[in-house]
Amino acid sequence: MSDFLPYGRHVVDDEDIEQVVRVLRGGPLTQGPRVSEFEAALAARVxxxxxxxxxxxxxxxxxxxxxxxxxxxxxxxxxxxxxxxxANAARQLGARVVFADVDASGNLDPESVRAKITDKTRGIAAVHFAGMPCDMEELGAIARAHGLFLVEDAAHALGASYAGRPVGSCELSDMVTVSFHPVKHITTAEGGAIFVRDGDQEARLRRIREHGLRREPAPDSRGLYGYVQEELGYNYRLSDLGAALGLSQLRKLDRFLGARRDIYELYKRLLGNLDPEIVAPLPEYPDRQSAHHLMPVQIDFARAKRSRGEVMEALKNKGIGSQVHYIPVHTQPYYRGSGSCPKAERFSSQELSLPMYPGLRAVDVERVVSALEEILFEGRALSVSA
Structure with a gap:
């Protein structure tokens, strides 16, 4: 279907393509200058x-x-x-993952985190769901009180802010990670980054990224070769092709974020015409600015007398994609026995992500909400006309 609306989509233009072609034509494809340029631009941005x-x-x-x-x-x-x-990244290091429950926004509930701390707890990973920052003041206070590290998983939140601070500034955490997967705010095709406030930790991250190596001239090398492996690392390098695309995309981030905010506001206005006991967007907070990576809604499928699968199938038949974010990790077979998080389980059971990306037009949003109205209410709800 040519006019199918996916739940997410990247936006790549001729300028982006030209920047990648320039690297293909005349520069190192990897381990060249574009990566450090991209890192500097990202750090300045946040x-x-x-x-x-x-x-x-x-x-x-x-x-x-x-x-x-x-x-x-x-x-x-x-x-x-x-x-x-x-969670998996922690398990790969041999650590045990403990799951705390969430609040109405789908973010970590600080009180649940506090209750889960033991003498074996080493750190907290706060996930900014859908682009809405967690309660970082409270989580930061908990981490400091117990001597824990605090990482922000900001895969959804590049461009978001908390209490006037850009997500990524590391003012309230030790490190912040982001993703540049194609459905994220900017893309490098595949890629990611770590924002870090400590210089020694930054140097260690660079070693881990390159097989655990530190560049050091070998004896009698006259400075022409040599390296020392100090710990186990990996080939986690981003290519210069990816960095060139990322640099070009980063220049458009404000435009992308503005488009996402406009789309969210239109969704919120149109959804406001429907029964909030059946379908509603997630809560907002005055001290936080979401990056609107997703457009999640909570739907009482039982009250609507439609299963989530039926709703998703009906939307697909109308040329509209949707997705579920997420199946709670602690319910996966690998993590079975990790305990119960009833709020997260309820949140997940009612979550549905509607299309959200900068190329979405107002008429597309109206189409999505009208289709959802028809499916959930069989035409009984109020009009969603703009």
Whole structure:
């Protein structure tokens, strides 16, 4: 269907393509200058002391946890309303993952986090769901009181802010990870980055990114070759092709964010015409600015007398994509036995993500909400005309 509306879509223009072609025609494809340029531009954008670009958002999480010392015998507290990578990266280092419950926004509930802390807890990973920042003041206070590290998984939140601070500034956390997957705010095709405030940790992140190596001239090398491996690392390098695309995309971030805000406001206005006991967007907070990565709504499918699968299928038949964010991680077979998070389970059972990306037009949003109205209410709801 040519006019199918996916739940997410990247926006790449001729300028982006030209920047990538320039690297293909005349520069190093990897380990060249574009990566450091991209890192500097990212750090300046979010007012971070340092930035290390890597090959994916998952690599960013794994490297961040390792640089902060997470390992066997440790526990990491995180949210079950996230992609499995947030937890898996900790398990790959031998740590146990403990899931805390969430609030109405799908973000970590600080009181649940506090209740989960043990003498084995090493850190907290706060996931900014759908682009809305967590309660970082409270989570930061908890981390400081217990001597824990605090990582922000901001895969959804590049361009968001909390209490006037850009997400990524590291003012309230040790490190912040982001993703440049094609459905995110900007893309490098695949890629990610870690914002970091400590210089020694930044240097360690760079070693982890490159097989655990530190460049050091070998004896009698006259400075022409040599390296030392100091710990186990990985090939987590971002290519110069990806960095060139990322630099071009970053220049458009304000425009992308503005478009997402406008789309969200239109959705909110149109959804406001429907029965809020059946369907409603997530709550907003006066001290936080969401980056609107997703357009999640909560739907009481039982009251609507439609299963989520039926609603998604009916939307698909009308040329509209949707998605579920997320199946709670603690309910996955691998994590079974990790305990119960009843609020997260309820949140997930009612969550549906509607199309959200900068290329979406007002007429597209009207089409989505009209279709949802028809499916959920069989035409009985109020009009959603703009």
């Amino acid at each position: 007012q971070a002391p340092g930035c290390v670009a890597v090959s994916s958002g998952t690599a960013a999480l794994h490297a961040a946890y390792q640089a902060l010392g997470l390992g066997p015998g440790d526990e990491l507290i995180t949210s079950p309303i996230t992609f499995v990578a947030t």
